[in-house]
Amino acid sequence: MAQMIKKGKELIRICPTNLLKIEYSVDEGETWNQRYMGNPASPGEFTDLADGGKELLGEGPKGNFYSKNKGKSWHKR
Numbered sequence: 001m002a003q004m005i006k007k008g009k010e011l012i013r014i015c016p017t018n019l020l021k022i023e024y025s026v027d028e029g030e031t032w033n034q035r036y037m038g039n040p041a042s043p044g045e046f047t048d049l050a051d052g053g054k055e056l057l058g059e060g061p062k063g064n065f066y067s068k069n070k071g072k073s074w075h076k077r
Contacts, residue, residue: 005051012049012056012071019045019060022071035071043074 004013011029015021022036038044044062051057056067057077064077 002049003047005049005056007051007056007070010070014046014049019047022046022049022058024070036067036074038074043076 003016004011006012009026011025012035013023013025013032015023015032015034020038020040021034022038023032024035025032038046042062043058043065044060046058046060048059049056050059052066054068056071058065058067058071058074065074066077067074
């Protein structure tokens, strides 16, 4: 898995300065916008992302998670 993936016209990444945050860019990484800000309880920090087709997949110390809305919300797998 990776810390940044391309999904359609967006780049989606784990924020390099805050692993609780998922960010996206629509201008090839020139600017980044916050899409999701987690909390330490669930899902906690992200370490990896993957494109699972209709889902984004995220992994971290608290387990595996999936998102069906490009990372706006996450659910335990």
